[in-house]
Amino acid sequence: MSIHDERDEEMERERPLLCGRSADELLDQVAAGRGHVRDEHQQGCVHCQAALGEYGRLWAPMADLAAEEVVAPEGRFDQVLRRLRGALSEPDYAVLPGPDGLTRIAARVVVVTARRSAQSVPGVRVALSRTLSGDDEPGGDVVAGVAGASTAVEITLAADYGEDLNALADRVRATVADRIREITGLSTTELTVVIDDVLQ
Template identity: 60%
Template sequence: MHQQGCVHCQAALAEYDRLLSPLRDLAAEQVIVPEGPMEEALARIRSAIDDSDYATVRTAGGLTRVAARVVVAAARHSAEGVPGVRVALSRDLSGHRDSDSEVTAGVAGASTALEITLAADFGRPLHQLADDVRRAVVATVRHLTDLEPVQVTVLIDDVFTEP
């Protein structure tokens, strides 16, 4: 192999080994986790999973719960404001459909993932339109809800050629 006969590679491997040595030592140590913080963390994770209709934002002033349908409304309104979007449709992940549904929002803790189905005006590069929609939706959802949009999927389902 090249690495075994190359002095440069051997020097680099030795340096990496030297730099990683303290990390290996730490990884070998047994860590005892106190029960209180671990149980509290697990309780928070369980509550985020158990209540998938609401996101929870913790601040110094207390808790704010934001319904998935609120995230959907914010995302739909934001997407429809992007030039080139004819209509954005919405629904929340629990299956409740709005009258004009196809934005989907999943919420857990302070995170949200969204899927937006929209119809676009003909003539605009669709990948650029999708990027513009993502940016607008992320900014609006962060501003209005204080949630972190971890993923925004844009589905362009139709293109209109007439005004």
């Protein structure tokens, strides 16, 4: 590894998430087998949720190796750590590797996809979005966090009066997750639906 690679790796380790949380602390949490245990901040933060989901996915081969009690091939551990640290190198973009290069997808693309998908579900009256700059459209919010090939989304919406709200939320989750996967290739690790109002 060159001096430049080591310096880049050190910078990636020090870079916090957009919410200010340490990426290294989240990696330690996943490596310790506590990725599913969320503190109060993580329960409501799409950035932490996306990072924990991505780290969990990327750490899975290491967990499998540990369970098998075999010796990892030389360099495998370092390779996995580099991928984990690189997953958050661009905190407002998802990064999908391909055979011919990388595809970078902005979190705002996930926001638009989630909003339009939610609005297509019968019984949803309105689901509007907030851009990363904080400019609000009236009526509700969709926010998304991205990390590597994972995303976490929170949708606030208004429903038609008389709808079974639990069933509606399930339909919104399924529709939005499927559409995000179809359009972006990202895996939705968490999808929170907040029903803020009902309209007649």
